Every structure is written in structure tokens, then in C-alpha cells.
Amino acid sequence: MNYKISKRAASLAPSLTLAIDSKAKAMKAAGEDVVGFGAGEPDFDTPQHIKDACAKALAAGFTKYTPSAGIPELREAIAAKFKRENGLTYKPSQIIVSCGGKHSCYNVILATCEEGDEVIIPAPYWLSYPEMVKLAGAKPVILQTTDKTEFKVTPEQLRAAITPNTRLFILNSPSNPTGSVYTPEETKALGDICVEKNVLIMSDEIYEHLLYDGAKVKSVASFSPAHYDHTIIVHGLAKAYSMTGWRLGFLAAPEPIAKAIDAVQSHSTSNPTSFAQKGGVEALNGSQEHLPVWLAEYDKRRRYAHAKLNSIPGLTCVNAKGAFYLFPNISKTGLKSAEFCAKLLEQEKVAAVPGIAFGADDYIRLSYATSMANIEKGLARLEKFCKSLVK
Secondary structure (H helix, E strand, O other), X not given: OOOOOOHHHHOOOXXXXXXXXXXXXXXXXXXXXXXXXOOOOOOOOOOHHHHHHHHHHHHOOOOOOOOOOOOHHHHHHHHHHHHHHHOOOOOHHHEEEEOOHHHHHHHHHHHHOOOOOEEEEEEOOOOHHHHHHHHOOOEEXXXXXXXXXXXXXXXXXXXXHOOOOEEEEEEEOOOOOXXXXXXXXXXXXXXXXXXXXXXXEEEEOOOOOOEOOOOOOOOHHHOOHHHHHHEEEEEEOOOOOOOHHHOOEEEEOOHHHHHHHHHHHHOOOOOOOHHHHHHHHHHHHOOOOHHXXXXXXXXXXXXXXXXHHHHOOOOEOOOOOEOOEEOOEOHHHOOOHHHHHHHHXXXXXXXXXXXXXXXXXXXXXXXXXXXXXXXXXXHHHHHHHHHHHOO
């Protein structure tokens, strides 16, 4: 039979991060000694008190449907988090709990964008942003940046890219894949332009708690009532609490947008998993003692990996200020990213993600959310590989 696939589905690029991770896992399952730098998730376990809260809810039979936007207790905990940590006041009705941070991003784009709209996305970008925009029928407009500006878009670039069709600007700080962090001043400057031009901002703040070298972040929504009215914050529990598989994301938005997103979600996934939401309440309201410990370990890995990468012939790398990724420049090796990563995996059993997946073909992404032993072994193999390329 000749199956017809929709144009929207056919236009999508598959997730290279998941593809690389799957291939590396298959090689490991076959007994090969693969070092994986691909996955964007912490290697730490979910803190025990969070797991206990979920297990307690499951044992108590909290296994039924909940409101599509999440249980009131969790929405209240999220609103309290925004007030406590960001100085932002949201009513629980402005909070939508979703099936992961990715789901929140998709819901925002689907609820605010349509055919003929343009969405401005700085590159390197998280690889799903442009594909989500395409699914909404809108057009991704890519603003290219490089390591020379620490991968940060300038106000001048943003202003020049805005047209009468611009609906949304996506800001991700700290950034996946680069680890770059916009200063509060830089964030405000971009927000000011969006307010002036009446462009909505989707501010992806899921790496908010993973910061190094004294880096500071301030939500674009916090600068003025006008910034608040133009901003939708997307967030989640995956990164700071190692809850990637729990699929709990959340967002905060102006009330009309939150209402529209709830409607979209009610007809797609309905509610996030009931008992997982009880774990989410505990994550936000319970002990945060794990985070300084994790940050110290990430920082140790980051410093080692950054120094090592810059000692390898053919590679240069700016240091990350947030998240848990480094994004080295491979242009001096003479290879583009897909070929580089394919050969690296085949010859040295090291899995990295090609930069082309993030709109930057002269780079690769390495996650240091893995053990120091893996980092040392993997980077030694990467050095061997690069020395074979750079004569």
C-alpha cells in the first residue's frame, strides 16, 4: 500500500541526539566499550525524598486522571518557586504542568503561532525548536552566532530580523547546546526590543540552576510589567532534579495564553502522570541539598574537559557558564560535524552529537553529565582521533 505521510511530518528532521545515543547504546549492548557524550541528562539519580513521595502517592492509589493543567498542589508549588527564586508573581491559573519541558515548548508554539508567522531562533539552538515551529505551520528564522560572541545573539541582530510577521522570539539561557549564559543586562536588551516590537518571548529556563564561575541569570519576565506580559517561561524538573524520565515540565504565561495552552493540552495528552506530580511537589518544596553537591561535581568535570579540549590539536572551545555541555569548534580538522562524529564513533568508540543538529556544522556537542572516568577516557580517545586528522 502507498501510505501518504503528511507534509508536516515529512518535513521533520529526526533527533540526532537520540539517534546517536541509541546507536551508542546498541554498540554497548553488543559488548563494545563506548564512551557516550551524547545524552542531555544528569548521571545522578533522582533524590530519594522525591522518589519516596512518588512511591507514597502510588501506594495510596493516586493513579487517576488529574486536571489537564496539573494538580492544584503542584501548580501552587510552581507559583511559589517563581515568587521565591525569581521575584515573579503568577497565579496557579497561569501555570500549566506538562509532560516534560519539551512538551511545554511545543504547547507554547502550537498555541501562539500559525501559518504565515515567523519565529526567531538564535543558532546554535536546541534541535527541536525549528521542528516544533514547522509543525505549527510557521517559519523558523535562524540568527547565526559563533564562539567569537560566546554564541550569544546581539540586540542589533534581533532588531534586524524582526518583520511584521514575527510572532515569537526563543531565548534559551543557560543554553543547550553551548552552555552560554546571557547576563541580566544582555537579557534585558533583547527583551526591550521584543516589547518595543510587540513580539512574544518564549524563555526556556530549564537550566536555570546549573551555573558556574559566578554567572547570574535573570528571567526576562522580571524586568517590567511589559516584559512580563510579553514572556512565556518554559521550565521543568528534568535537569536540576535528574527527573528526565518522569516527564514533568511546566510553564508560566499571561492568563489568556495559559488558557489556550491548557485547551491544546486537554486535547492532546491531557494531564501529566498523576503520581509523578506528587514527586514534583516534593522536588520544589522539599530539600535542595543535592544541588550544590551536583554543581561542584559538574564544575570539576567542566574545568577538566575545557582544558583538555583546548589542548587537543584542531580543537578550540569556549568555556560553558551554565548547563552541562561544551561545544568545541572542529573546523581546523577539515571535517564537518556529521562526518566527524560518525568517524569518531566508528574508530574510537566515542559518541558525540554533530553540531549540524543544532544549526552549527563546525562544532560538536559534548555532555559532561557523565563520570570523570568516562570524560578522561573519552577525551583521550578524542585526542587520538584528532591527531590522526591534523598533521
